[in-house]
Amino acid sequence: MNDEAPPFAMTGGLVRRDGREVLAGVDLRVAAGDVLAVLGPNGAGKSTLVKALLGLIPLAAGRTEIYGVPPAAFRDWKRLGYVPQRLPMGGGVPATVREVVASGRVARQSRWRPSSAADRAAVDRALAAVGLTDLAGESAHLLSGGQQQRVLIARALAGEPDTFVMDEPTAGVDAGSQAALAATLRDLAGAGRTVVLVAHELGPLEPLITRTVELEHGRVVRETALREVTGTTT
Amino acid sequence: MIEMLQYDFMRIALVMAVLIGLTAPAVGTFIVQRRLSLLGDGIGHIALTGIGLGLLTSTSPVLAALLVSVLGAVAIEVLRARSRSGADVVLALLFYGGLAGGVLLTNGQGGGTSLQSYLFGSISSVSTGDLYVVAGLAAAVLAIVVLFGREMFLLCQDEEVARASGLPVRFLGVLIAATAAVTVVIAMRAIGLLLVSALMIVPVAAAQQVTRGFRGTMLLAMGVGVLSAVSGLAGSFQYDLPPGPSIVLLALALFVVAVAGGSVVRRRRARAGASGEAVPTTVRPAVDAEAEVLGG
Numbered sequence A: 001m002n003d004e005a006p007p008f009a010m011t012g013g014l015v016r017r018d019g020r021e022v023l024a025g026v027d028l029r030v031a032a033g034d035v036l037a038v039l040g041p042n043g044a045g046k047s048t049l050v051k052a053l054l055g056l057i058p059l060a061a062g063r064t065e066i067y068g069v070p071p072a073a074f075r076d077w078k079r080l081g082y083v084p085q086r087l088p089m090g091g092g093v094p095a096t097v098r099e100v101v102a103s104g105r106v107a108r109q110s111r112w113r114p115s116s117a118a119d120r121a122a123v124d125r126a127l128a129a130v131g132l133t134d135l136a137g138e139s140a141h142l143l144s145g146g147q148q149q150r151v152l153i154a155r156a157l158a159g160e161p162d163t164f165v166m167d168e169p170t171a172g173v174d175a176g177s178q179a180a181l182a183a184t185l186r187d188l189a190g191a192g193r194t195v196v197l198v199a200h201e202l203g204p205l206e207p208l209i210t211r212t213v214e215l216e217h218g219r220v221v222r223e224t225a226l227r228e229v230t231g232t233t234t
Numbered sequence B: 001m002i003e004m005l006q007y008d009f010m011r012i013a014l015v016m017a018v019l020i021g022l023t024a025p026a027v028g029t030f031i032v033q034r035r036l037s038l039l040g041d042g043i044g045h046i047a048l049t050g051i052g053l054g055l056l057t058s059t060s061p062v063l064a065a066l067l068v069s070v071l072g073a074v075a076i077e078v079l080r081a082r083s084r085s086g087a088d089v090v091l092a093l094l095f096y097g098g099l100a101g102g103v104l105l106t107n108g109q110g111g112g113t114s115l116q117s118y119l120f121g122s123i124s125s126v127s128t129g130d131l132y133v134v135a136g137l138a139a140a141v142l143a144i145v146v147l148f149g150r151e152m153f154l155l156c157q158d159e160e161v162a163r164a165s166g167l168p169v170r171f172l173g174v175l176i177a178a179t180a181a182v183t184v185v186i187a188m189r190a191i192g193l194l195l196v197s198a199l200m201i202v203p204v205a206a207a208q209q210v211t212r213g214f215r216g217t218m219l220l221a222m223g224v225g226v227l228s229a230v231s232g233l234a235g236s237f238q239y240d241l242p243p244g245p246s247i248v249l250l251a252l253a254l255f256v257v258a259v260a261g262g263s264v265v266r267r268r269r270a271r272a273g274a275s276g277e278a279v280p281t282t283v284r285p286a287v288d289a290e291a292e293v294l295g296g
Helices: A046-053 A097-108 A117-129 A145-158 A175-190 A203-208 B008-033 B039-056 B061-082 B087-107 B112-120 B128-157 B159-164 B169-191 B198-207 B214-239 B243-273 B289-295
Strands: A008-017 A020-030 A035-039 A061-066 A080-083 A163-167 A194-198 A211-216 A219-225
Touching: A008 A046, A020 A046, A020 A061, A020 A219, A035 A046, A035 A175, A046 A061, A046 A163, A046 A194, A080 A145, A080 B159, A097 A117, A097 A145, A097 B128, A117 A145, A145 A163, A145 A175, A175 A194, A175 A203, B008 B039, B008 B128, B008 B169, B008 B198, B008 B214, B039 B061, B039 B087, B039 B112, B039 B169, B061 B087, B061 B112, B061 B128, B061 B169, B087 B112, B128 B159, B128 B169, B159 B169, B169 B198, B169 B243, B198 B214, B198 B243, B214 B243
Parallel strands: A035 A194, A035 A211, A080 A163, A163 A194
Antiparallel strands: A008 A020, A008 A061, A211 A219
16 A cells, blocks of 8 residues: 555546536545545535545546555545435335444444454544534434534544545424534544545635635536645545 | 243244244344345245246255245346336336246145145244254344444445445345345245234334434344244144234334323424424334334
8 A cells, every 4th residue: 555645636537427427537636634525515426426426426438546456446444434315214224323324334344353442442532523423323224414414424533544435414404413524534534534525615614724616517617725634634 | 921831842943933033123124124024025926936946846846935035136236237127116016926936836736735834834844953943043033133234234224335435236135135045935934925024024124113323223123033933833832822823913013002101202202302402303204004003
């Protein structure tokens, strides 16, 4: 693993869906310690971009690398924490908040060993960080939208990754959860973690963002550096 | 109850019922969360072709069923992952092919009665040898659930997050399907291929009415599975009824009880939560149409 390589580097990233270019040649480099917000209107390709960065959506042209390695060859997934837009309902089998959060440890665990004390401690810290310790035993699907968002963020936190990718963590989130999210993000930025987040508007997160990228019709139309990276990089 | 233990075949049948009651809901919990509730039915139909092949070639029908249904399950999973039209059409195609193939293959050799016993189960004809095979397969299924449960859980929660965690999602999907196929073969002698999948789904549907977590749902579903399998078998012995339908109807009865119990629990929780945390009181989306009617 090349430790000098940035968390994400995409050049000429192109994604087609049903013949339409959803990403039309995106160049994006995310440096360690960046807190990057991907902005833009609905359908601009924001979610597609972050999924393509993670290799969840294949590129039709161009290339992208995670820590210097193409996604297909990348193995060090414990360095990444992905926060999807929502908690899927699936077939309706309930899962407790703690179960969902604990599953964020999976990239660090061996299937031949049960969860360790370190695993449980990491889950406890993640729950505390988003203020869900008291709801750990509740069914995650019965929580409010904002609380579910915090569950998803806690799942990524539990994996203790270096880089977070969050797809609209603030969408439809109540004020309390927004504040909890901002506090979590401040801690992450302070610890030098890299964060890529998709957002409609920055709101209370604005003071934490180091850089914004604006997408329109699958293209980067504006890049703005807001402030210097403050934390110590990892 | 004591009386039936005097018969060898009933002792074998009871052990088998416990094994089926444990394994089917354990695999079923993942199947339900993955929205593949009809997977077991599809595999059951495909297994029929295996039975036909086994009878036709005078080899072991169980072994042939195991082979064909595991292959079929893997095919379903691969097609499901690739096809854009979705899982239901793929499942339907394999349903019909499997059923037609099985009937056609058994037709030539007066296999009508033995086919019947596989379709609806005939637990009294199970031998000690069969029991050893079933016990071995059940141990394998439970070992897979214990070893891969953590990964399967995340896969069934969110496939993209599973991929972004570096999990081998294609392998895990095939593993779940293949494990379901093994479970179908485990249960087919006792319950019959047409009802086998009920014991994978109904106990889970019952358990999730009253539980809050995934592990809790699985354990309770296994309890419901063992309870309905053992008491269904005992009841069928007592009143001279076919065991498969007795077991399935008991599981359905437990489901109805769980729905009623679940709505009481939720109402009480909602009342307790009204002052503090806002907990929505909506009933979870039901597993299938039947659950929808009863639970909605």
